[in-house]
Amino acid sequence: MSDLFPRLAQRIFNTPLALHPQKAEVALTALAERLGIARVARADGASLAFDEDEDLGFDDEARPCxxxxxxxxxxxxIQVEGMLVQKTGTLRPYSGMTGYDGLRANFLTAMEDPLAEAIVLDLNSGGGEVAGCFDLADLIYASRGLKPIWAICSECAYSAAYALASACDRVTVPRTGGTGSVGVVTMLVDYSKAIERSGLAVHFVHYGSRKMEETRAMHGGVKPDLLERIQRDVDVMGELFVATVARNRNMSVEAVRAQQADYYLGAAGVQAGLADAVMAPDEALMALMADLDAAAPQ
Structure with missing residues (x-):
């Protein structure tokens, strides 16, 4: 097995994610069989099926640089697509992931590029890791006024991807695209019953009562106090997300929080204050070029 899937699992489980729920389900089911998880059940009790022939973008082979x-x-x-992660070491989306490290390098380079009169984040992402997201969003926000910076959704910008989009001067979304999902989730997998049924026992020898607490919970059962602590951490990051979007979009914190991480299709995102216009991607790009032409010295 390629080491890609264990690395994806490390990025998905037990770490805060700003990720659209449906995208989280797709990633989880794509990993399930490869990680030895027979089936994945949703909170409503429904099983999530995975079509082995479906291309989810998690390719074993690297794309050419x-x-x-x-x-x-x-x-x-600048392409922003697939799962957003803190680091990939690549400048382009790779194996279904885009790294904040590559986006930062691209953005800073474009800001200094004399041939780049404006910058577009070309977005089609359901979000991803919290780590690295808000630092990049702050950088984009702080760069407003230096060059026009547009977020053009080729399809969707949800959760972490929307955090980046909201930092831009202008956000456009197609009629069938979406924005929003301003929220944070952590998925903690409890293997304890499966281990018990298999007749196995897992023992941890550690120093410090909180050492490997979440890992021990996965194998021995999740305790309420651990869930409470994780919930506190998620709440802190959720409030940071809400405050960031409120600042970026000149909205009140209360208005963003009241959305309760909902997502909006097309014009509904404009009505919710999360986007500025409903436009096809090519139409939005042409509008930006027209603005550049109008601002150019005659």
Whole structure:
């Protein structure tokens, strides 16, 4: 087995995620069989089935490396797609993931690129890791006014992807695309019953009562006090997310919090204050180029 799937599991389980729920389910089911999990059950009791022939973007083979962004008519187009993770070591989306490290490098390079008159985040992502997300969103927000920065959703910008989109000067979304899902989730898997049925016992020898607490819970059962502690951490990060979007979109914290991490399709996102216009991606790019032409010295 490629080491890709264990690495994906490390990024998905027991770590805070700003991820659209449906995208979390897809990632979880894609990993299930490869990690020895026979079936995955949703909170409502329904089983999640996975089609082995379905292409979810988690390729074992690496894509060939390319330059970090494309220049089209003086606009630097930076791809933001798939699962967002803290680091991939690549400038382009790789194996269904985009790294905040690559996005930061691309963004800073484009800001200094004399041929790039404007920057576009070309978004199609359900979100991803919290780690690295808000630092990058702050960088984008702090760069407003230096060059036009647009978030153009080729389809969706949910959760962590929306945090980045909201930091841009302008957000556009197609009619069938979506924005929002301003929330945080941590998935803690409890293997204790499966281990008990198998006749196995797992023993941890450790120093410090809180050492490997979440790992021990996975094998020995999740205690209420651990869930309470994780909930506190998730609440802190959730409030940071809400405050960030409120600042970026000039909305009240109460208005963003009241959305309760809901997501919105097309024009509903504009009505909710999360997007500025419903536009097809090519239409949005042409509108940005028209703005650049209008602002150019005659």
């Amino acid at each position: 390319r330059a970090g962004y494309d220049l089209v008519g003086g606009v630097a187009l």
